[in-house]
Amino acid sequence: MRSLSSLVRPNILSLAPYSSARSEYSGKGSVFLDANENPFGVYNRYPDPMQKALKEELSGIKNVSPENIFIGNGSDEVIDLCYRIFCRPGIDNAISITPSYGMYDVSAAINDTDLIKIPLDQNFQLDADMLLQYNNDDKAKLLVLCSPNNPTGNLLKNLDDVIKNFKGIVLVDEAYIDFSGTPSYIDKLSLYPNLIVAQTLSKAYGMAAARIGIAYASIEIINLFNKVKPPYNVSALNQLAAITSLKEKEEYENQKQLLLTERKRVTEILINAPSVKKVYPSDANFLLIKVDDANSLYKYLLDTGIITRNRNTQIPNCVRITIGSPSENDALLNAILQFSI
Ligand code: PMP
Numbered sequence: 584m585r586s587l588s589s590l591v592r593p594n595i596l597s598l599a600p601y602s603s604a605r606s607e608y609s610g611k612g613s614v615f616l617d618a619n620e621n622p623f624g625v626y627n628r629y630p631d632p633m634q635k636a637l638k639e640e641l642s643g644i645k646n647v648s649p650e651n652i653f654i655g656n657g658s659d660e661v662i663d664l665c666y667r668i669f670c671r672p673g674i675d676n677a678i679s680i681t682p683s684y685g686m687y688d689v690s691a692a693i694n695d696t697d698l699i700k701i702p703l704d705q706n707f708q709l710d711a712d713m714l715l716q717y718n719n720d721d722k723a724k725l726l727v728l729c730s731p732n733n734p735t736g737n738l739l740k741n742l743d744d745v746i747k748n749f750k751g752i753v754l755v756d757e758a759y760i761d762f763s764g765t766p767s768y769i770d771k772l773s774l775y776p777n778l779i780v781a782q783t784l785s786k787a788y789g790m791a792a793a794r795i796g797i798a799y800a801s802i803e804i805i806n807l808f809n810k811v812k813p814p815y816n817v818s819a820l821n822q823l824a825a826i827t828s829l830k831e832k833e834e835y836e837n838q839k840q841l842l843l844t845e846r847k848r849v850t851e852i853l854i855n856a857p858s859v860k861k862v863y864p865s866d867a868n869f870l871l872i873k874v875d876d877a878n879s880l881y882k883y884l885l886d887t888g889i890i891t892r893n894r895n896t897q898i899p900n901c902v903r904i905t906i907g908s909p910s911e912n913d914a915l916l917n918a919i920l921q922f923s924i
Contacts, residue, residue, distance in 0.1 A: 593671075653812075657783065658798075677724065725754065734894050780798070
């Protein structure tokens, strides 16, 4: 890895962050006349800008110290901050894979950063050599990988070599890791100072409405995130909702197990459906299927009230289907079994 200071945008290195009213005092106050809030109401006070209670809860679950945790307004905020911290607009570039999650492109474009996309092979795996050929380019600041990958559904293999050898920052987006049965790269943070692991409560934790994304990384990298984020980027309601949901460990396990059982059931039925040519193996809570004509299947399902994600433009004739509740999956299976081309 190159030195962290040579990877960070100079204006971010020298940035004097905004100091919010609620982060300036310490001790036990009871009369709050510092933040121009309305003294009346239920939601009248600003939330904890550093989300301490939520980080404590995550720290216990993930076995990571709170100083190694950043909370974003969804992991989409984490992705955007990576470009904003490391990539000089119009100068630096980032590397990712294709097909993958669309926000990597959009965030790169917003930040005026060229995104070089390395095609995955036919098993949707990474060509590490192709990727590492950009290693001598000092402008290649950020590598964005998604594992399990969206929309292909599979874990990327042999990431260790890539993370170890890439000289810039590596963001591993683990939005779907809970469904994979494999350990998170969080466990390897102490081995790789250039590693940022993004996770989210939007998937296995069922909290998409609360917009809680998380970055795990070295203290130095987390401090950069804290410098750049808006002062109160996670609402008090969302922090509380997240803490409540993280405490419901049995519910999380039960839901996850049910979704995994359903993933297996739906896969087995779809494999035998006449209109389905291929069901790709999934380590996530969705399946990618190949059909003869993805546009017509997508439209047919839409007409029956079932909304899936047409990925035809990314992967020809492929549709991505989220694993829903058993009755939602039954509706999908009935519809697909009746679909004829
Ligand atoms: N990463 C991946 C791979 C995703 O698929 C998604 C959501 N579809 C996100 C990140 C964003 O998740 P969040 O709700 O935490 O912003």
